[in-house]
Amino acid sequence: MLDRAIVAELREAVGERYYKEDQESLVTHSYDGTPMLQSLPDGVIYPGNTAEVSAVMTILNKHRIPLVSRGSGTNLCGGTVPVQGGVVMVMHRMNDILEVDLQNLTATVQPGIITKRFIEHIEGLGLFYPPDPSSMSISTIGGNIAECSGGLRGLKYGTTKDYVLGLECVLASGEIIRTGGKLMKDVAGYDLTKLLIGSEGTLAIVTEATLKLIPPPKHKKTMLAMFTDLYGAARTVSRIIENRIIPATLEFMDNPTIRVVDDYAKLGLPLNMAAILLIEQDGDFETVERDIELISEICHAEKADQISIASNQEEALKLLTARRSAFTALARLRPTTILEDATVPRSKIADMVLEINRIAQKYNVQICTFGHAGDGNLHPTATTDARDHEEIHRVEEAFAEIFEAAIQLGGTITGEHGVGLVKAPFLEWKVGSAGIAIMKNIKQAFDPLNLLNPGKMFAKETRRRVVLNRG
Amino acid sequence: MLDRAIVAELREAVGERYYKEDQESLVTHSYDGTPMLQSLPDGVIYPGNTAEVSAVMTILNKHRIPLVSRGSGTNLCGGTVPVQGGVVMVMHRMNDILEVDLQNLTATVQPGIITKRFIEHIEGLGLFYPPDPSSMSISTIGGNIAECSGGLRGLKYGTTKDYVLGLECVLASGEIIRTGGKLMKDVAGYDLTKLLIGSEGTLAIVTEATLKLIPPPKHKKTMLAMFTDLYGAARTVSRIIENRIIPATLEFMDNPTIRVVDDYAKLGLPLNMAAILLIEQDGDFETVERDIELISEICHAEKADQISIASNQEEALKLLTARRSAFTALARLRPTTILEDATVPRSKIADMVLEINRIAQKYNVQICTFGHAGDGNLHPTATTDARDHEEIHRVEEAFAEIFEAAIQLGGTITGEHGVGLVKAPFLEWKVGSAGIAIMKNIKQAFDPLNLLNPGKMFAKETRRRVVLNRG
Known part of the structure; x- marks a missing residue:
């Protein structure tokens, strides 16, 4: 809890009811979408406009109190957990569309x-x-x-x-x-x-x-291609792009994910497939029709075992459901779901999936992989149990090795989830010690007292790099 | 000239012949594409690879000597003039395409x-x-x-x-x-x-x-639309985009530019037009044909006096020539050509052109305006004479007022040319004093000794803002 005089200043700035420090408010804002991370703030504040945000920050700056700003906290990197206490600023009251021009x-x-x-x-x-x-x-x-x-x-x-x-x-x-x-x-x-x-x-x-904002595409078409050969699926991804087609969506699910999704959503997916690609193209009618035809030809040439093209919106929705329900389906399996986002150049998708499978086996953990194949952004997802410390340790070791594999394939530790708390110990693997030093200087350039979301992005200690022993 | 011991170190790093300090080399690298700016460096260095660049910078850092890296120096903001002396690093030896993947x-x-x-x-x-x-x-x-x-x-x-x-x-x-x-x-x-x-x-x-890299468009079509009503041309720009069409190119030339271009390139352009729009669309055949048709309809509705659609590549090239030759044509008029790039939201193009014309008249200077209408990026271009100090002063006053007008219309002082030396005194008008402070901190974060291209981006003093007297 903050000093009473400071709380009075904050309440003065935003109005009595918009600064809270009851136990329920503190607990509710002690965690985010990331499993196994929690830390209580000292208070939660709900500003109503920019002037109030400025007033609050001026007060906190004067008293050297940390601030974590957040929306709904759906991030997966511990990005909004208030690890050094202080005030959590929730932006939900500032939710207007001010203008569409x-x-x-x-x-x-x-x-x-x-x-x-x-x-x-x-x-x-x-x-x-x-x-x-x-x-x-x-x-x-x-x-x-x-x-x-x-x-x-x-x-x-x-x-x-x-x-x-x-x-x-x-x-x-x-x-x-x-x-x-x-x-x-x-x-x-x-x-x-x-x-x-x-x-x-x-x-x-x-x-x-x-x-x-941009003009919307006039037409859209959705298809699934299923492969018993993982490399066939991966080569398909590369060959589509080599053929100068950039699909709107080019998504991947591996065999363990297919099984779990089908069990959950009852879509009748063939369970013997090594991989499924979900492909969508949008644009003008002629462009879409031609691209989908070309993509089908490439899938055939790469020995896809089955290709389904949606003939209407409902069928498209059903195909999309397979991919959209992946996370939900996986989350039902075990108490804790850890979703990562190692990313590689798209030509390395198959290598990366094989590495993930090898590493999962090595540590005896269950990892399903799905993700955005077209941009090389994979989501290896571990289903585990936070209460089993020994297993969690193995999961963490496995992910460290997955990050190392991504880096060695020319990739990165995070494609879209961010660094936050979870990836901070690995950031140096990607950006090097000179990169970390520059980034810390930039942080200092904006926030010399380290008040804004402290403890994120930069770890006290970088993890030792893993030696990969490929099989 | 640098200390002999330092020169010896630099020659050791890149090889004897790749550090020069003869008068010709120094003069050649004392200026760039920007008129009226010149400052001699102490030496010119031509590194052959990254290791040499690193070695050179280590030496200069040790001795606190400024460095200006440059390519061909075609910039228009004085960005590569070595205002604080030191070494100019020319990157022309490092000119390989290392890989196309x-x-x-x-x-x-x-x-x-x-x-x-x-x-x-x-x-x-x-x-x-x-x-x-x-x-x-x-x-x-x-x-x-x-x-x-x-x-x-x-x-x-x-x-x-x-x-x-x-x-x-x-x-x-x-x-x-x-x-x-x-x-x-x-x-x-x-x-x-x-x-x-x-x-x-x-x-x-x-x-x-x-x-x-991206896949190339399969088809392209080029057209010119000419207007006696400036606002008609400007409304056409807005209406094309409102109609959810994003053309590949949407360029603008005002009447003074049309006259000069026609005199230079003998294209038979109608000299009574207030504005010409050059429009190109690319993409799939059907998309391009439909968009060009829709654009023509919009031009007609906005009372374009003349519309020419190129029916083949040669005709397209001829239409493009009108716009591509604008700068060259203007440069023939008087000894000195000053090309600026004030930028506004695209809905403000007509207002901005009128402001430019008003300001040119007020200061009795010749300013022709052309540019990228689709993205609001205008190039008001003054034809003048650097030897006439009184006229140059009026040109500078006019441009200061043009920048102020751009800012007041929600725009910026530079859309694509950069700040360099020329715009440094105006940067605060756009980004504010807090923005300048943050940017200076970022500079410090990378370059604490201020060795890299010193004297650019940040001015010793911000110019006083102009009071606009419209109407």
């Missing part, structure tokens, strides 16, 4: 708006905002910006960073800055907009965002 | 490669790299990265920052870092890749870049 094709929103609500509003106006993280029915745009969220449409359309044109932010000092604008081009100084996206709340508090 | 659709290049040579190589492989700055037959990819270059295809395809996936850089300390990779997604730490793009050589020396 049809001439400039931009939308200006507050950070607390739910992603799906925003997308539905935009689609209702005949426009398109592509980033669609799996958590979108709960997640907020502010959270998506903090984590640079991706989704199923990332291959063709990019991720959150490709759609943020400008930001209003409150700095650790309480000062307000504006970056970018309704501008497709702006090179006035360093690109703070892009730097802030994916900075996980460690550099500033986002209070407003101007987003780029 | 057809599976991952990436290319890895050294910074000294000429943009056009790279684009032609890529197109020869049936692939597409969109950024096409006007200077591309001379400019280098490294220079494009330093300035975040745009071009005629920016509206639909984005600028350099949208195509750089990873970098190898040498820091001011001489250390080498790698950012990103052949990865469509990577959120491991702060996005240093995007931060370095457009940082104008003030944060690090780029020694290698991994670029994203």
